Every structure is written in C-alpha cells, then in structure tokens.
Amino acid sequence: MTPAVGVGWLPTVAAAARFEFRMQVRRVAVWAVQLGLIGLVLFTAGPDGPLQLRPGTPLPAVMATWALAVSMITPLGTGLLLADRGRRERRLGVGGLLDATPAGPGARWWGKAIGATAATITPVAFGWVALTGYLAARHGPVILPLGLAAFAAVTLPGLIFVSAFALSVPLLTGAPLFRVGFTGYWFWGNLTPPDFVPTLAGTPFEPVGEYASGGWFGGRLIQALARGVHPGPGQAVVSVAVVLAAALIALAVPRLVTRRSPS
Amino acid sequence: MPAFPLYRPGGRFALGHGSRRLGLELLITGPAAVGAALAMPVAGAALIAVLAVTGHPAVQLDRLAAVLLEALCPLGAALAAVSVVGRDPAVELILTTPASYRRVLAGRAGLAVGLAAAATLALAIALFGAGIWPAGPGAAGLVLIWVPPVIWLTGIGLLIAVAGRGPALASGAIAAIWLTETIFAGQAKASPLLRDQYLFATVSHLPPGPWAANRAGLALAGTAALAVTALLLARPARLLAVEPS
Numbered sequence: 001m002t003p004a005v006g007v008g009w010l011p012t013v014a015a016a017a018r019f020e021f022r023m024q025v026r027r028v029a030v031w032a033v034q035l036g037l038i039g040l041v042l043f044t045a046g047p048d049g050p051l052q053l054r055p056g057t058p059l060p061a062v063m064a065t066w067a068l069a070v071s072m073i074t075p076l077g078t079g080l081l082l083a084d085r086g087r088r089e090r091r092l093g094v095g096g097l098l099d100a101t102p103a104g105p106g107a108r109w110w111g112k113a114i115g116a117t118a119a120t121i122t123p124v125a126f127g128w129v130a131l132t133g134y135l136a137a138r139h140g141p142v143i144l145p146l147g148l149a150a151f152a153a154v155t156l157p158g159l160i161f162v163s164a165f166a167l168s169v170p171l172l173t174g175a176p177l178f179r180v181g182f183t184g185y186w187f188w189g190n191l192t193p194p195d196f197v198p199t200l201a202g203t204p205f206e207p208v209g210e211y212a213s214g215g216w217f218g219g220r221l222i223q224a225l226a227r228g229v230h231p232g233p234g235q236a237v238v239s240v241a242v243v244l245a246a247a248l249i250a251l252a253v254p255r256l257v258t259r260r261s262p263s
Numbered sequence: 264m265p266a267f268p269l270y271r272p273g274g275r276f277a278l279g280h281g282s283r284r285l286g287l288e289l290l291i292t293g294p295a296a297v298g299a300a301l302a303m304p305v306a307g308a309a310l311i312a313v314l315a316v317t318g319h320p321a322v323q324l325d326r327l328a329a330v331l332l333e334a335l336c337p338l339g340a341a342l343a344a345v346s347v348v349g350r351d352p353a354v355e356l357i358l359t360t361p362a363s364y365r366r367v368l369a370g371r372a373g374l375a376v377g378l379a380a381a382a383t384l385a386l387a388i389a390l391f392g393a394g395i396w397p398a399g400p401g402a403a404g405l406v407l408i409w410v411p412p413v414i415w416l417t418g419i420g421l422l423i424a425v426a427g428r429g430p431a432l433a434s435g436a437i438a439a440i441w442l443t444e445t446i447f448a449g450q451a452k453a454s455p456l457l458r459d460q461y462l463f464a465t466v467s468h469l470p471p472g473p474w475a476a477n478r479a480g481l482a483l484a485g486t487a488a489l490a491v492t493a494l495l496l497a498r499p500a501r502l503l504a505v506e507p508s
Contacts, residue, residue, distance in 0.1 A: 029427065033435030040439060044446050073442060080434045092352075176299040176346030179434050180339045184303060197314065197327060 012103045016111020017118070024085065024119035031123050033077040038127035041069045051220045059139055063146040064212075064219030066131065067154035071209040072191060074124045074155070075162040079182045082166035083175040085116045086254075106255055113251050117163035124159065125151070146217075153216055153236075154209035157243045161207040162186075164247035168254045194227050202227040204239035207246075211239035296346045300375045303339030304382035307331035311395060321395075328390045329397035329466045332383065332409045337462070338441055340379035341416035345433040347371040348424040354502050365496040368425075376417055383409050397465055399474065404465065411481035412462045416441070418488030425495045428502055460484055 024030060041050060048055050049062055050069035057065070089095040098108060132147035162182075170178040189200040190208040200206050202223030213219035215236025224231055231239070311331065315324060347368060351357055357364055387405045390396060400408055416437060424433035444451060444462045451461040458464075458473060459480025469477060495501065 029432035036439050076438050077435050176296045180299040180302045180342045
C-alpha cells in the first residue's frame with residue numbers, strides 16, 4: 001500500500017481501494033464464478049430474452065429484463081466471493097502492522113469496501129458489456145444507453161447491497177457461516193414465491209432490482225406480480241434508496257463498533 | 264494445542280482418544296464451519312414450526328419439508344465441508360509432520376458434514392413424526408431424501424475446493440450447480456442421462472423407479488468425486504499456495 005505520511009483521508013481511501021481492487025481482480029475464482037453465472041443467464045435465456053420475454057417487447061423492457069436476470073444470479077457469486085475479504089487482515093495477523101502505518105483503519109475499511117466491491121463486480125460488468133454489444137448488433141445502437149442505464153439502475157444497487165453485507169457480516173460470523181446464511185437468504189428473500197412461504201421477495205426491500213426494472217423500464221415482474229404489485233417510478237426510487245441505504249449502514253456499523261471498542 | 268488431535272503420527276485414525284480431542288478438532292475446524300453445518304437444519308426447523316403453528320396449508324408444509332431436506336440442508340452441508348479446505352495458516356509446517364494431511368482434511372470435512380447430517384436426520388425424524396412429509400418416499404425418505412444429495416454436493420464441492428485450492432471457487436461453483444439444477448429441472452428430468460444426477464427428484468415428484476435410480480446415481484457420482492479428491496490429496500503440497508480463508 002502506498003505510504004500515507006502527510007496525506008489525507010481521501011488519498012488513503014484511494015490507495016487502499018486501488019490495492020484491494022488489484023488483489024481481488026487477479027483472483028481466478030472471481031472471474032470463473034462470475035462469468036460462469038453470466039453464462040448461466042445466457043444459457044437459460046429463450047430466443048427473445050430471459051424470463052420468458054415475449055417477441056415485440058419494447059427495448060427498455062428488454063434491457064431491464066436482461067438486467068433483472070443478471071441481478072437474480074450474479075449477486076450470489078458476489079457475496080460468496082467477498083465473504084473472506086473483510087476479515088483478511090485479522091486472519092493473516094497483519095492488522096497490527098497496518099495499524100502502525102499512518103493509514104487509519106476507517107480509511108482502510110472504506111478503501112477495502114470500494115476496491116473489493118469494484119473488483120468483484122468487474123467480471124459482471126465485462127459480461128454485461130459483451131451482452132449489450134450483442135443486443136446492439138441485433139436491435140441497433142439505441143440499446144447502448146439503455147444497457148448502461150439498466151445496469152446502473154437494476155443490477156448495480158443489488159450488487160452493492162450484497163457486497164456491503166458480504167464484507168461486514170463475516171466480521172461477526174466468519175466466512176463459512178455467512179456463505180450458508182447468505183445463500184439461504186438470497187433464495188428466500190428474492191426468488192421464493194410469496195405464496196409459498198412468507199418472504200421479502202416482491203417487496204421494495206428485495207435487492208434483486210425488480211422494482212427498478214418494472215417501475216422505470218416496464219421490465220418483467222415476477223415476485224412483485226405474484227403479490228399483485230405493479231411498481232411505479234416512485235416505488236422504484238424507494239426500493240433503490242432502501243437497498244443503497246441498507247448497504248451504507250452495513251458498512252458503517254463495523255466502523256462505529258470498532259471506534260467504540262478500540263481493543 | 265496439537266495441530267490435528269484426531270490423528271496419531273503415521274496417519275492412524277484415533278477417534279478413541281476421547282471427547283476432549285474431538286472438542287479440540289471442532290475448535291480447529293472452526294465455530295463458523297460448525298455453525299454453517301447446523302444453520303440450514305436449524306433455520307428450516309424454525310421456519311416450518313412457525314408456519315405450522317400459524318396454520319399454513321398442509322400441502323405447502325409437505326412441499327417445504329421436501330425442499331428443506333433435499334435442497335437446502337445438502338447445500339449447507341456442502342458449503343460447510345468446503346470451508347475446511349485452506350484453513351491452516353502454515354500447511355508447509357503440517358506437511359513436515361508424520362501425520363497424513365489427507366486424513367486431517369477428511370476428518371475435518373467429515374466432522375462438518377457429520378454435524379449437518381445429524382441435525383438433518385433429527386429434522387427429518389421430527390417432520391416424519393409430525394406428519395409433515397412429502398408424498399412418495401415414505402419412511403425410506405428419512406435417509407434417502409437428503410443423504411444422496413449431501414454426498415453428491417459435498418463430493419463435487421470438495422473436489423473443486425482441493426483442485427482450486429480454497430473454498431471461494433468451490434462455494435461459488437456449488438451455488439452455480441445448485442442454481443443450474445433448479446433452473447433446468449424440466450430438462451434434467453426429461454433426459455435419462457441427466458436425471459440420475461438431478462438433485463431435486465423428491466421435490467419434483469419423480470416416479471418411484473426413476474427416483475430410486477436417481478438416489479443411487481447421486482450417491483455413486485458423489486462417492487466417485489470424493490475418491491478423485493482423495494487421489495488429488497495424495498500430493499497435499501498442491502495446497503501450499505493457498506491463502507487461508
């Protein structure tokens with residue numbers, strides 16, 4: 001990590017983020033798992049798109065439905081891959097050494113969150129760019145800005161939400177328990193029909209991006225539809241805001257707890 | 264603390280050394296792995312209990328019991344099992360001792376899966392006793408609903424964990440395979456080749472003949488994967504480059 005003598009909080013965050021990004025993006029597992037999951041989305045899509053898209057669906061809805069399909073599967077890999085990052089320094093016994101540097105623990109934590117999250121999302125973004133290119137060849141260049149918007153609005157908030165919890169929760173539970181609990185949560189809270197068991201799926205609290213997909217782009221609805229909900233743009237704003245706020249809280253709590261108990 | 268208390272130098276299994284040593288091994292395996300092994304059966308039992316008390320329809324409870332036993336508990340067991348690979352911060356030091364590292368890993372994975380299996384069996388017996396049970400398998404399902412998927416997922420997961428030198432790739436692969444089988448349920452059931460490697464035969468109501476063949480196919484394939492894993496661990500130095508996680 002770049003020595004941080006005489007530098008401020010932001011440069012330290014940037015240095016830590018750069019280091020964490022490089023470390024995570026070079027892991028073969030990150031690329032293998034994320035590209036494998038994207039491949040699964042492509043493999044399961046029908047001739048008109050994923051999730052039983054029908055011919056003649058408007059392009060915004062097509063892109064949002066693709067983004068929703070990616071968002072249903074890739075956060076699973078993101079959470080599993082990031083579960084061992086938050087505790088890494090403690091596990092390797094280098095926490096004390098890093099504490100002795102001028103880089104404060106808060107700046108290192110936020111740098112880690114930004115860098116590791118960005119690196120784990122990178123293969124998903126690569127896959128999305130390739131998919132958008134393919135769809136642009138099929139539907140024309142108008143799809144390019146739609147692709148960018150759909151990824152940012154539908155897929156990205158969920159990935160950030162999952163990354164935040166995957167970094168912070170294992171500090172308390174350890175990576176193995178988090179992986180099991182998170183996998184169970186993902187299927188229960190996002191993919192389980194609400195008429196089967198009580199679930200968060202189909203509510204604004206689901207990070208899978210269904211509200212953004214349906215509310216902003218007219219994309220396919222699944223669990224929300226099962227609840228009889230047709231989210232509008234306002235509900236989409238609420239859903240995305242809730243998901244991002246929860247991510248921020250998940251990252252802030254470990255820092256606040258550590259600050260109060262410095263041992 | 265001894266590095267691997269269940270094993271004597273020379274690699275001879277020594278479980279008879281007593282519960283204190285078992286406790287030490289549990290400590291090394293990690294509370295998180297133990298918690299991971301027990302998480303699904305415990306959470307599943309709580310969920311079914313709440314739904315049963317609140318008057319959920321019996322048909323849905325029966326289906327949920329099948330999902331828990333056949334899909335979720337094996338998933339938790341496999342994720343717990345792969346978490347034991349790559350835990351030792353100084354494998355190179357352990358490899359200089361006379362103990363067999365293959366047996367060390369087998370013991371730890373067995374401990375994690377054994378705990379998950381015990382909890383799943385207890386859950387199955389409780390559900391069967393309460394009459395919350397999927398149609399078809401009857402009492403044979405007490406074991407056959409969940410044991411073959413546990414062997415299959417754990418075998419494949421450990422193989423990937425050892426080949427990939429850590430739990431990150433393996434846990435991602437387990438989740439991806441599990442998800443693939445969920446999505447491709449129709450294709451898997453239709454294909455005679457894939458049907459015997461399909462994890463969710465009970466949930467999908469396969470007829471008795473194909474269901475029994477599926478159980479045997481899963482157990483055989485899982486055992487084969489475990490055997491290949493053991494062969495890979497004949498050279499445990501392959502794990503040297505791993506960073507503990």
